[in-house]
């Protein structure tokens with residue numbers, strides 16, 4: 001699905017991420033772990049084409065997308081949910097969803113209904129301005145918006161940041177469902193190691209922009225990942 005080979009990227013002349021390789025298989029999740037400033041968001045931005053890749057290649061569904069503009073990546077089936085539960089705060093939740101759905105015709109309407117099935121709590125909030133929703137509700141709205149584009153891969157940046165544990169569990173369930181039932185792949189940045197490794201089939205740990213540990217997901221990997229983050 002998605003493959004990164006020795007990707008190096010950064011800002012201006014300064015490289016921040018060095019020589020990162022990873023592979024996200026179909027309908028599975030790879031978790032990108034690491035402490036603050038490790039380069040996790042920077043890596044995701046490169047995957048989305050929001051930052052140029054200095055060296056290395058990014059391949060999606062068999063196509064080299066390393067130099068492809070962001071809008072084309074989105075059209076090919078990569079959706080991005082950045083950190084911070086972004087949405088149009090003045091618009092209602094429904095308007096936020098319809099804004100995307102209307103671009104996709106009948107498929108958009110169908111996927112909007114499916115997204116609301118995945119996040120049933122949003123149904124009662126459709127008339128509320130997005131800016132008035134809680135952080136957890138806004139995160140659900142942001143993921144729902146991404147789903148309406150009909151992605152094959154969702155790139156999620158810290159979906160649990162600042163969110164109450166009960167809503168975290170709802171989001172986790174929804175992410176698992178979209179992988180198992182819709183076959184969507186996920187590349188997810190997380191600081192909560194246990195949470196990420198419950199869902200991920202593989203993980204990488206970044207420190208100062210370099211991969212310092214990799215392995216398979218699952219509870220057994222938590223110690224290994226935490227130890228790598230403590231270095």
Ligand SMILES: Nc1ncnc2c1ncn2[C@@H]1O[C@H](COP(=O)(O)OP(=O)(O)OP(=O)(O)O)[C@@H](O)[C@H]1O
Pocket residue numbers: 011016034035036037038039040041042043
């Ligand atoms: N726009 C920018 N211009 C220059 N440097 C930046 C920019 N954004 C981030 N950086 C730097 O790149 C490094 C990696 O930042 P990045 O946001 O990728 O880390 P992160 O692992 O996602 O951290 P966090 O968990 O805090 O979100 C940091 O040293 C940061 O200061």
